[in-house]
Amino acid sequence: MRLVLSDERVRNTVMTNERGQVIYKTSTPFRLGTRTTTLYKVMPNEDPEDMLDSFEAIGEIVWHMIGPSTMRLHGEEMKTNQFIPRKGVFWGWVKKRTFMAPDGQSYKWDIDFLIVRLSRDDETGQELARSHRRSYGIIGSRQDPYLEIHPDLGHILDVVILTFIYVEKLRMDDEDASKYSA
Numbered sequence: 001m002r003l004v005l006s007d008e009r010v011r012n013t014v015m016t017n018e019r020g021q022v023i024y025k026t027s028t029p030f031r032l033g034t035r036t037t038t039l040y041k042v043m044p045n046e047d048p049e050d051m052l053d054s055f056e057a058i059g060e061i062v063w064h065m066i067g068p069s070t071m072r073l074h075g076e077e078m079k080t081n082q083f084i085p086r087k088g089v090f091w092g093w094v095k096k097r098t099f100m101a102p103d104g105q106s107y108k109w110d111i112d113f114l115i116v117r118l119s120r121d122d123e124t125g126q127e128l129a130r131s132h133r134r135s136y137g138i139i140g141s142r143q144d145p146y147l148e149i150h151p152d153l154g155h156i157l158d159v160v161i162l163t164f165i166y167v168e169k170l171r172m173d174d175e176d177a178s179k180y181s182a
Helices: 151-181
Strands: 002-005 014-016 022-027 035-043 054-063 070-073 076-079 095-100 106-111 116-120 127-132 146-149
Touching: 035 151, 054 151, 070 151, 095 151, 106 151, 116 151, 127 151, 146 151
Parallel strands: none
Antiparallel strands: 002 014, 002 146, 014 022, 022 035, 035 054, 054 070, 070 076, 095 106, 106 116, 116 127, 127 146
C-alpha cells in the first residue's frame, strides 16, 4: 500500500491511496503554546446519492515543549515516553523509537536524517514501512511524498499512521535544527 501525502509537513496533510481516494488527513491549527494534531480517517458513506467524504477523528497528538507529548487513539491515551520510547544508543543521525501495537507485536521506527523506516522489533527485523521524500523530477521522475506500507500492517494501520506522524515530526525538527545551525 502506498499513502501519498499532499504535503511533507505531516501535521497538516491529506493521505490518499494510489487511486487518489482520501484515507486519512491531519490538521494542526496554529496557536501559541501547546499544539494538537488531529488524525481523521475517512468513513464509508452508505448513501450512494451522497458523494461527500465523511471523516471521523480517530486520534490526536498533543505536542508538549517540555515533557512527553500525549497520544490518543480510539479513546486510549498514552504518554509518548511510555508508549513509543527511545531505544538503544543514538549515533549519527539514526534514532530509534519502539512501540507495542494492539496485535501484541513490537515495532521499531528508525529515524534517519531524510526518512523514517518501520520494522519488526524482533530477530527478523523485517522492514514493513518506509517514507519517501518529494522528488521534483530533476533526476528521475517527479513524485509526491509517500509512505510505503506492507500489506501485513492493514490490521494496525491507524496506530502505524499515528506513530508515523509522531516520528516524522521528530525527524523534521532535527532536519530544521541542522539547517538553522549551519
